[in-house]
Amino acid sequence: MSTKSSEEILSANQNPRITWEGCSVLLDINDGDRVLFARLTAGSKVKIGNKNCSLQPLIGCPFGSSFQVEVGEEGPFLSRVVPSTEGNNLGEKMDCQNMEECRDNRTLVDNNTAQSLTSEDIDDMRRKGATGDEIVEALIANSSTFEKKTAFSQEKYRIKKQKKYAPGVLLRRPFARRIVHASLAELQPSHSETSTSIDQLEDACDKESSPASDLVNMEESSNVNLETVSNLAASPKTNKSIKAGEKAPLEAIKSWKENGFSSLIIAAPDLDAWSIVKELVPLLSYSAPFVIYHQYLQPLATCMHNLQTEKMAIDMQISEPWLREYQVLPSRTHPHMQMSSSGGYLLSGIRITAIDQPQPN
Amino acid sequence: MLPMDPTKKLSFNRRITNGDLVIVYERYDSMKPVRVSENGVLQNRFGVFKHSDWLGKPFGSKVFSSKGGFIYLLAPTPELWTLVLSHRTQILYIADISFVIMYLEIVPGCVVLESGTGSGSLTTSLARAVAPNGHVYTFDFHEQRAASAREDFERTGLSSLVTVGVRDIQGEGFPDEFIGRADSVFLDLPQPWLAIPSVAKMLQQDGVLCSFSPYIRTFEVLLRTYEVREGNLGSWQDNDGRLATLKSCKKRQRSTNGLENSSPQTILARRNGEARGHTGYLTFAKLKCDI
Numbered sequence: 001m002s003t004k005s006s007e008e009i010l011s012a013n014q015n016p017r018i019t020w021e022g023c024s025v026l027l028d029i030n031d032g033d034r035v036l037f038a039r040l041t042a043g044s045k046v047k048i049g050n051k052n053c054s055l056q057p058l059i060g061c062p063f064g065s066s067f068q069v070e071v072g073e074e075g076p077f078l079s080r081v082v083p084s085t086e087g088n089n090l091g092e093k094m095d096c097q098n099m100e101e102c103r104d105n106r107t108l109v110d111n112n113t114a115q116s117l118t119s120e121d122i123d124d125m126r127r128k129g130a131t132g133d134e135i136v137e138a139l140i141a142n143s144s145t146f147e148k149k150t151a152f153s154q155e156k157y158r159i160k161k162q163k164k165y166a167p168g169v170l171l172r173r174p175f176a177r178r179i180v181h182a183s184l185a186e187l188q189p190s191h192s193e194t195s196t197s198i199d200q201l202e203d204a205c206d207k208e209s210s211p212a213s214d215l216v217n218m219e220e221s222s223n224v225n226l227e228t229v230s231n232l233a234a235s236p237k238t239n240k241s242i243k244a245g246e247k248a249p250l251e252a253i254k255s256w257k258e259n260g261f262s263s264l265i266i267a268a269p270d271l272d273a274w275s276i277v278k279e280l281v282p283l284l285s286y287s288a289p290f291v292i293y294h295q296y297l298q299p300l301a302t303c304m305h306n307l308q309t310e311k312m313a314i315d316m317q318i319s320e321p322w323l324r325e326y327q328v329l330p331s332r333t334h335p336h337m338q339m340s341s342s343g344g345y346l347l348s349g350i351r352i353t354a355i356d357q358p359q360p361n
Numbered sequence: 362m363l364p365m366d367p368t369k370k371l372s373f374n375r376r377i378t379n380g381d382l383v384i385v386y387e388r389y390d391s392m393k394p395v396r397v398s399e400n401g402v403l404q405n406r407f408g409v410f411k412h413s414d415w416l417g418k419p420f421g422s423k424v425f426s427s428k429g430g431f432i433y434l435l436a437p438t439p440e441l442w443t444l445v446l447s448h449r450t451q452i453l454y455i456a457d458i459s460f461v462i463m464y465l466e467i468v469p470g471c472v473v474l475e476s477g478t479g480s481g482s483l484t485t486s487l488a489r490a491v492a493p494n495g496h497v498y499t500f501d502f503h504e505q506r507a508a509s510a511r512e513d514f515e516r517t518g519l520s521s522l523v524t525v526g527v528r529d530i531q532g533e534g535f536p537d538e539f540i541g542r543a544d545s546v547f548l549d550l551p552q553p554w555l556a557i558p559s560v561a562k563m564l565q566q567d568g569v570l571c572s573f574s575p576y577i578r579t580f581e582v583l584l585r586t587y588e589v590r591e592g593n594l595g596s597w598q599d600n601d602g603r604l605a606t607l608k609s610c611k612k613r614q615r616s617t618n619g620l621e622n623s624s625p626q627t628i629l630a631r632r633n634g635e636a637r638g639h640t641g642y643l644t645f646a647k648l649k650c651d652i
């Protein structure tokens with residue numbers, strides 16, 4: 001293995017930071033409220049609230065840049081938000097106010113009369129070309145209770161109005177981490193996933209596997225009889241003659257069978273785990289790791305038991321991933337009020353040889 | 362450890378040879394790394410094992426001792442290495458490691474900065490994530506631990522992917538040669554906020570930072586410090602000043618067989634009695650877009 005100078009390594013860094021026409025991106029709408037995929041072409045659009053906006057303005061922009069929905073003469077459009085240096089002075093003010101907060105809500109009555117602007121007024125403002133931010137300021141100015149609220153409460157109010165009247169879109173690179181959030185939100189938990197999301201999942205997995213490895217994706221065939229070995233779809237990067245998403249040629253299948261796979265991931269929540277496992281684990285090289293995801297515990301317990309009695313694997317463990325997100329704000333840090341109660345279960349293990357006779361010494 | 366050399370790649374055709382590193386598996390909670398040598402001998406409670414019996418067998422083989430006891434010989438992976446490495450410091454385990462690597466958005470070719478190296482548990486997994494053409498630059502302020510880490514990376518065949526430096530990142534920041542070149546940065550420091558200005562300079566556009574700390578106090582200070590400093594630096598915060606913090610927990614379950622005397626036999630599974638309740642808080646942030 002030749003050693004590269006650190007100069008060579010650093011300058012070869014290839015991750016693109018600017019979008020281009022036709023690239024896949026992840027759109028983060030209103031700070032994580034909604035995350036979805038998109039392909040940036042001149043004609044593609046995104047629907048935010050009840051407004052349809054073209055994604056063209058996003059082409060050629062850096063990942064991490066923000067946009068806001070504005071309404072112009074020709075309808076709603078996405079406008080780039082230029083980062084301002086006064087961005088978080090709010091934070092500094094907050095710190096001071098923390099010490100002196102003496103407001104509370106003892107006199108606030110929630111009877112829907114605080115806001116004097118009507119929706120017609122707001123539409124009128126829009127027609128006259130007001131930006132989303134200006135509308136938010138107007139709402140604040142016309143709220144009889146705003147000044148009486150605590151600083152935290154005012155911040156919460158402002159953010160809520162911004163999400164409605166000036167929704168923001170954050171342009172993100174499509175990494176597997178984010179794809180999981182997006183696809184879970186968009187798909188039914190059935191095995192017939194839409195082709196677009198499979199492509200994008202493969203894109204992400206391709207990114208995360210090295211150029212010298214093959215990622216083989218097995219699609220479920222329409223008949224439940226698992227002749228899946230003959231239905232392998234290949235997504236390798238080195239072999240130029242095989243395109244991602246195509247059915248694998250016989251030589252490739254033969255080579256995979258001869259060498260064995262170096263790892264196995266099974267995530268077929270609606271199918272019987274053991275019937276897949278007993279077909280696929282034998283395709284794994286010895287000492288190769290595997291992981292099986294299932295939404296239910298029992299099928300995995302059965303798999304684990306069977307793998308144990310058939311002496312097919314060791315180091316087996318069923319784990320339950322559990323992620324707790326926190327809201328982190330000064331003096332307001334706590335776990336999110338709502339959280340996912342279950343992420344399904346994972347059975348992991350290492351394949352071993354079945355040979356069991358003691359060797360003569 | 363990583364299949365950089367195609368002849369060493371794990372496959373049905375790969376055989377254990379002299380000089381290979383194997384992970385000897387006795388039980389799920391008893392494993393150790395062993396360098397195979399022609400005259401080597403392993404002795405444990407299951408008996409005496411001659412390395413020469415192992416040569417020519419595939420990884421994943423079950424091998425027997427003179428008195429009939431057995432062990433398995435496994436190919437080393439970062440996961441197994443994390444379980445067998447010698448602890449010079451408290452380490453990160455696979456539950457945290459997998460979240461960190463995923464959320465740091467590390468792919469092959471990335472440049473990752475890490476401080477501190479500790480015992481090299483996370484570093485080993487980072488190396489795999491960036492292979493074959495990326496690199497991990499890791500720093501520890503303890504000279505001896507840095508040297509031990511370097512030795513470990515030699516043993517596991519990762520020295521072409523990992524460079525260990527001795528440096529006090531909290532006090533001095535990362536070296537200038539990395540300015541604007543890091544895709545991701547990982548911090549496991551007692552006072553990570555002191556390193557933040559340096560991290561902001563090191564990260565590429567849209568780069569990701571992760572800071573690990575067992576203490577909630579640490580990430581509250583991390584956040585507060587940003588808000589005070591933000592006016593001066595103008596370049597470092599998440600998109601609206603909030604850092605999402607994740608606490609992860611993996612509960613292990615081991616299958617227990619059902620009552621053997623009654624029929625039909627049922628498989629029962631339940632959680633282990635004693636579970637790891639807390640390792641630390643992970644704080645992630647992205648470099649704010651300022652172009």
